[in-house]
Amino acid sequence: MNVDPADGADGADRGDRADAGDTGQRSTEERIMEATFRALLEHGYCDLSIANIAEEFEMSKSSLYYHYDSKDDLLVAFLRFAAKRFEETTLSRPPSDPMADLEHLVEKLLPLEQRAEQREIQTVMSELRSQSVTNAAFREEFSDIDDLLVATIRDIVERGIEDGSFREVDSTRVAEHVVATLNGARAARATTNRETAPAAVRVSLASYLDTTLRGRR
Amino acid sequence: MNVDPADGADGADRGDRADAGDTGQRSTEERIMEATFRALLEHGYCDLSIANIAEEFEMSKSSLYYHYDSKDDLLVAFLRFAAKRFEETTLSRPPSDPMADLEHLVEKLLPLEQRAEQREIQTVMSELRSQSVTNAAFREEFSDIDDLLVATIRDIVERGIEDGSFREVDSTRVAEHVVATLNGARAARATTNRETAPAAVRVSLASYLDTTLRGRR
Structure with missing residues (x-):
């Protein structure tokens, strides 16, 4: 299988998870x-x-x-499948230095250079996300995806606070900020021709994390 | 006319702009x-x-x-109409204190309490924005809307730098960060059930602006 539905948000090569x-x-x-x-x-x-x-x-x-049962039923299954892949490939990796883990996640979610397959996945996911404006079942799936993303970032921030590398911040609030900023910049890439926006956000986000978590500026 | 297509991003009462x-x-x-x-x-x-x-x-x-000529042709006209209203009602107001102007804009774009009409507008705009993933004409319109928003915020930041109330920052980068964060939080409201996300982002964004522009934390 060439295309991994989570790849757009991911970009990692999946290991062989075949289960006999x-x-x-x-x-x-x-x-x-x-x-x-x-x-x-x-x-x-x-x-x-x-x-x-x-x-x-x-x-x-x-x-x-x-x-x-229906097209939407199949698409809900597709969203769950994509979310599971995303969790397995991008969110579940052995913990390393907390700042390096945050930077890894930011690069996976908002790569500076987007490969063709990543663009394809983002096209599909953006279209489905917009349907959740009016489709309650899709809305549940995207709520779960964003909840998972916020929880993952919050956990990394808390790990950093515990090991003394980060200041004592409100970890949920920082995680919500990072997810909103990433989702907004991903939407800019998917829905506008504003080609310099993602790179500007990458710089500002790195600076936000450094200032907020390490008190530098 | 009860419904102002820019009202979702806006919420302001329009003045009487009737032109005989x-x-x-x-x-x-x-x-x-x-x-x-x-x-x-x-x-x-x-x-x-x-x-x-x-x-x-x-x-x-x-x-x-x-x-x-077509449904999409009409919808492009609708997007231009909404953008013009948005510009007239929300973006063009007499300059006041730069931080107050930024806070005003944030409250208009991501109100803590969303009125029913604002929710309706956001529903419609989110659906159309998602179409610009594959529709070049819509994509142009959303690029213009986001460009305008970034330019407005950048101008306020530059005014603050000039009058000495803000530090010397990269105004474009700050503006891109604010727009990405607002768009991401607006999408969270439109496409998920994550009800606490917008309020968390409001707090984190206020703190980002204070730290970045005034060097406080």
Whole structure:
């Protein structure tokens, strides 16, 4: 599988997580998710249908309906799949120096140079995120994704406070600030031609973290 | 007209800008924009058509087509209309104390309490913004809106540097940071159930501005 639905937010090469016990089932799910991703990229959310997802795949429309009740049901599964990948590849790595861990996460979420696949993933995720304005099931998924991101950053900040490398700050507030800033800069990249914005935000965010967490300026 | 397309980002009462010279024409445009807003809110972007915009209005489908070539053409006009309102009501106010001006803008863009109309506007704008992932014409409009916002904040920061109330900072970088953070927190409100996020970001942003611009912490 070439495309990892979490790759846009990630960019890491996944290790081999094949599990001999459920290879068959996982592989079907993975192939459906891959087909969903391709169909979303090609048709966009509005024109997406179970039929054009099936076209990306050697599966009939009726067997896709056997697995998923509707297009939105399949897309909720896609979001969960992408979130799980994102958690496994980007958020769960062995703890290192807290500032280095924060910098790693910032680079994964807002890379200075975006690869083609990362752009594709961001296209798809931005389209689905916007649907959660009116779709409660999608909204739940994006709430979970952002909650997880905030919790991950908060935990790193708390680790830094405990080991004495960071000042005693409100870790949740810092985490919310970082996630809002990253999400806003990611949206600028996905929805505008403001090409210098992400790089400016990378610099300002590094300076924010340094000032807030280490009291430098 | 009850609904001001810029109101979600704004919340200010508009002054009376009626111009006797073009009342008739402006009024038709305003009524089409109002109908477009209502139809978008009711149907969402995917299911929106010139026909259901015409339904919100006493105008025939064919006369709407006389003014606009397509649904997307009308929506580009809607985005320009909303941006102009936003500029007139929120961005162009007489300069006061630079920090007070920044705080005013932050409160307009990310109010602690969001009124029903503000929520409606944000719903519509979030849906359209997501379309600019794949729609070049929309993308131009959102680039202009964010450019304008960054320029407005940059100008306030420069005014503060000139009058000695702010430190000598990179005004563009600070403006990009503020816009990214606000856009990210606005997206959190529009696309997740993370209800405490906007308030946390308001506090962290006030602290960021104080530290960055006045060197306090």
